[in-house]
Amino acid sequence: MWTHAPWQGRFLPHPLPPGERLRSYATWCNAVEGNTTFYATPARSTVESWARQTTPDFRFVVKLPKSITHERRLTGVEEELRSFLDAIEPLGPRAHALWVQLPGSFAPTDLGTLAAFLRRLPRSHRYAVEVRHRAFFDDARSVGLLERVLAGVDAEWVPFDTTTLFQSPPTSDAERDAWTKKPRVPRRSVALTDRPIVRYLGRDAAERTIEGWRQWIGTVAEWLREGRSPTVFIHTPDNADAPMLARRFHDDVRAVLPEVDPLPEPVAADPLTLF
Structure with a gap:
């Protein structure tokens, strides 16, 4: 995902050689799906x-x-x-x-x-x-x-939580495509180990994505209190705002548990100049 074209020049500096893009992404998020x-x-x-x-x-x-x-x-x-x-x-x-x-x-x-x-x-x-x-x-x-x-x-x-995606009919080409490809299954929020992993898919509208993950804030906070180390991946059908939304999710968890470490400060998307 760190080579996702819509992120270049917006979240990640552009141009960047392929061998530097992951390094830049890692200042936004501390995990990635392979x-x-x-x-x-x-x-x-x-x-x-x-x-x-x-x-x-x-x-x-x-x-x-x-x-x-x-x-x-x-x-x-x-x-x-x-x-x-x-x-x-x-x-x-x-x-x-x-x-x-x-x-x-x-x-x-x-x-x-x-x-x-x-x-x-x-x-x-x-x-x-x-x-x-x-x-x-x-x-x-x-x-x-x-x-x-x-x-x-x-x-x-x-768990791959797609319940927010399927709450109402799609409103964009990316959402329509996701409706045909993503699994339509109930939300599951049970951890079996000390390293739970969650995949969450929202909507292209940021506010709907944020509203849909509210239950996960409480679940993740409880896992952290239990001493678990969860990893959560935030997606939308077009993934255009995914890095920003992932950091917003992390901030929402920290609002409940302030002792959670903040994410690193992201690098500037635009190269620094003297002007």
């Missing part, structure tokens, strides 16, 4: 550049490639998994969690496959699983079975 890894395993040299641009406490939540999760559906993936783990090794402690996003067709009947896959993963990483099959939200038995599978390896369940 979505690009879903489409292809990055070169190790690319990951080394990510590590150089961030401090050791910066958080990457890195998505496993779709060849593992969607095409092979967690079966017979030893070679692909080995290549992926080798590629991301330079992140070191920055790899906050490896994110196993499963397709909507991955159902409760597939939980045995998920359990076997998770048990084979190296314990040197933390893992987080996102499911989209409706049964995992509507059927109490399926919920319990998935929670037991994840608890067995200390893996987190990543």
Whole structure:
């Protein structure tokens, strides 16, 4: 996301060489979703550049490639998994969690496959699983079975909260596109581990996005009081204002818990001049 074109020259200085964009983004937010890894395993040299641009406490939540999760559906993936783990090794402690996003067709009947896959993963990483099959939200038995599978390896369940998006019909092209692609599932706000991860999708109108995350402020504050270390990703359909909104969410949590550390001061979007 740190290369998102609408942010260049607005939130991030422009022009910036590719090897400096993440460094600039990291002054706005202290975590990032690794979505690009879903489409292809990055070169190790690319990951080394990510590590150089961030401090050791910066958080990457890195998505496993779709060849593992969607095409092979967690079966017979030893070679692909080995290549992926080798590629991301330079992140070191920055790899906050490896994110196993499963397709909507991955159902409760597939939980045995998920359990076997998770048990084979190296314990040197933390893992987080996102499911989209409706049964995992509507059927109490399926919920319990998935929670037991994840608890067995200390893996987190990543909720993708799209309830604000689907509250009323879309009003922009980006919202209409999101309506056709994003999962329509109930909000889930249960943490299984000490590192809960939340993905929240609002609307293109900032005020509607802010209104929709009110419940999460209380939930995140409670997790912090319990000694957990949550990571929250704020999205809108067009993501045009996402860095600003992420900082606003952080400020809203600090308004409830002032002891939470502030985010770093972002770099100026415009180059400094003498005039």
